[in-house]
Amino acid sequence: MMGNLKRRTMMLPYILFTVYLLQCKFLVLAILDPVDFLALQSIRKSLNDLPGSNFFASWDFTSDPCNFAGVYCDGDRVLALNLGDPRAGSAGLIGRLDPAIGKLSALAEFSIVPGRVFGYLPQSLSELKNLRFLAISRNYLTGQIPAGLDQLRSLRTLDLSYNQLSGWIPPSIGSLPELSNVILCHNHFTGSVPRFISQSLTRLDLKRNNLSGSLSPFSLPSSIQYLSLSWNRLSGPVDRLLSRLDHLNFLDLSLNQFTGPIPGRIFTFPITNLQLERNLFSGPVEPIDQVTISTVDISHNRLYGEISPRFSTVQNLYLNNNRFTGQVPASFVDKLLAASIQILYLQHNYLTGIEINPTADIPVSSSLCLQYNCMVPPVQTPCPLKAGNEKTRPTAQCVEWKG
CATH class of the missing domain: 3.80.10.10 (Ribonuclease Inhibitor)
Structure with a gap:
């Protein structure tokens, strides 16, 4: 009896330790x-x-x-x-x-x-x-995006890109006060671009959707630095809107149906890549200063008038498939031969001449395309396949456009 009690007394610390471990x-x-x-x-x-x-x-x-x-x-x-x-x-x-x-x-x-x-x-x-x-x-x-997401008043980043989402982007999303990044590209959204009020918004990426309608001059805050709306069906003028967005460092509005002029002020923004091609922009294009953007693509629009020499500092310049007239500025030739211009696409316009020696040695790193203008190209250079095989525009078209 006493032996059992002694053994139990000796086991007590181990029992308590086991209980402690279980409790832990x-x-x-x-x-x-x-x-x-x-x-x-x-x-x-x-x-x-x-x-x-x-x-x-x-x-x-x-x-x-x-x-x-x-x-x-x-x-x-x-x-x-x-x-x-x-x-x-x-x-x-x-x-x-x-x-x-x-x-x-x-x-x-x-x-x-x-x-x-x-x-x-x-x-x-x-x-x-x-x-x-x-x-x-x-x-x-x-x-669809749940309409109730407008309750997320602290939301700063919304990234639902590269999915198969559809329907409208809820207008209430634009009312979220803290948004800084909205990335909804590569989906199937329809309807219009909502108005965004957040003064913290720096990135808006809605490319590759089915959005339509126009953008009001105050639909986006001036804080935006990255704006991509390409591959949609957006329309209407954007010159007043773009003139306000002076913090932009990336802009891609390509493959839409935007109309009206391209504001000259936009070429002074700290942008490295300006993509405005394949729209319905019209009118002359006159940068207010020498352009320092490395790539400018305003091709496949309805732009006209003479080409500004202020574009001669652009490294990759796409002016093709517009209605530009007159002579190619001499500064373009100088920059091209010095290899400062690497791509100069001027095909499918109404240009009447370029002062370049037919024996000029164009650097291998540079590409020049002049075909289908109102002149016989003085130099034979390889052009993109999409430029076609015709070297000059029919005389009747040149007379009609000039007249």
Whole structure:
């Protein structure tokens, strides 16, 4: 009897230690808020690794979810959720996005790497009032942007690019006060471009959609630095709008139906690549100063008048397929022969001459195309295949345009 009591007394420290370990284990499991814990479980059930990915290998719900790959906590709440291996070229995830994402009420950042996540964006995203960063790019999302996203008053970055989203871009999205980056390119959006009020907006990328309608002079804030609206069906004049956006360092409005003049002031902006080709811009083009933009493409429009010598400092200049007339400025020839101009496309205009020696040695690094103008090209240079084979424009067209 006394022996058993002695043994029990000796075992007591070990029993207490075991209980302590068990308590510690349950404390570890209880670190995360139960609502967030269940939300992560639901999200995990709806997504899987694509072959070659092992992102979810660490998602063992018998341990602390705050140690899972892509999960970042602040205290007992999930603050950021970055799903998938972020390494370039790695396999992504497949499945749907569970509405339980809306239960992570403290979430400030949510992203999914490129993969095969499909289905609709959950309406419950609108419940994430603290969300500042939302990026689900290069997946297979369909349907519309939930209208309730206008409740995300803290949202700064919205990137849903390279999906299959459709419908209108909710006008209320433009009313979000903190937006700085909106990237919705390569989808199937229709309707008009909403008016954006955020004075923090620096990047707007809506290229490769089916957007239509016109842009008012005050539809975009002057803070924008990167603007891409190419490959849509947008129309109307933009000269007053562009004159306001003097912080632009990238502009691509190509392949639309914009009309009216191109403001001369835009050529003074700190832009490296100006893409305005394949629109319906018309009128003369007169930069207010020497152009320092390295690439200017205003081809395939309805621009006319003489070519300004202020374009001679452009490295890659596309003026082809317009209605320019007169002589090619002599400064263009000087810059071309000095290899300062690498591409000079002047084909398909109504130009009447260029002062260049037929035996001039054009640098190998430079390309000049003059065909289909109102002159016989004095030098034979290779032109793009799309320029056709005809060297000169029919005389009747030249007389008619001149008259």
